[in-house]
Amino acid sequence: MYSDKYSLCFQPDSLLIEQVSMMKDRLGETIGWYHSKNSLAHLTIAEFQASESDIQRMHQQILRCCASFTPVETYLTAFGTYPNGTFFLQVDALAKPQLKAYAQKLFQTLQLKQAYKCTDPHLSIGRKLNEDKIKQAYALFEQPNLHFTCNQLVMRRLNTVRRQFDIITTYPFLSQPLIEDTQLTLF
Numbered sequence: 001m002y003s004d005k006y007s008l009c010f011q012p013d014s015l016l017i018e019q020v021s022m023m024k025d026r027l028g029e030t031i032g033w034y035h036s037k038n039s040l041a042h043l044t045i046a047e048f049q050a051s052e053s054d055i056q057r058m059h060q061q062i063l064r065c066c067a068s069f070t071p072v073e074t075y076l077t078a079f080g081t082y083p084n085g086t087f088f089l090q091v092d093a094l095a096k097p098q099l100k101a102y103a104q105k106l107f108q109t110l111q112l113k114q115a116y117k118c119t120d121p122h123l124s125i126g127r128k129l130n131e132d133k134i135k136q137a138y139a140l141f142e143q144p145n146l147h148f149t150c151n152q153l154v155m156r157r158l159n160t161v162r163r164q165f166d167i168i169t170t171y172p173f174l175s176q177p178l179i180e181d182t183q184l185t186l187f
Helices: 014-031 052-068 095-110 131-140
Strands: 004-010 043-050 072-076 079-081 087-090 122-126 146-150 152-159 164-172
Touching (some): 014 131, 072 095, 087 131
Antiparallel strands (some): 004 152, 087 122
């Protein structure tokens, strides 16, 4: 069965996307091309292979989860790195547990097999940077003071021509009470 690569992400608003894009451009002017340079700002929840029928099945499950999610005020006030060369904006200590809980709910609901699951919410600026380029990135930027209301998820499909993900569906957070599937009895 044919499958594509998909990504499920927390999607910031257009203002933060533009601010991060300017940061990425500025970093590119300093260190040259790098992985994630042209990627729109997002916080990855999971990346996985799926068929079109898998995505259709997941659609209702994601809608149901997002209906119960409440928007989260998210502040990005520090940079961080991972050993794999990722330079990123850190999610603040108040928002991080809530975003982690939402991601866990999605992992449990979707039962994604063979997926990359992000367990530490962050917003990548660059990936696969060597130590020298990471030092240049830290030197280039002052301490960030960014904010957005995390109020939606997006499903993205990899565009193999552009080698970037394209948003295919947006799922707003609706702050509705969670309705669990319960079995009703007559007696």
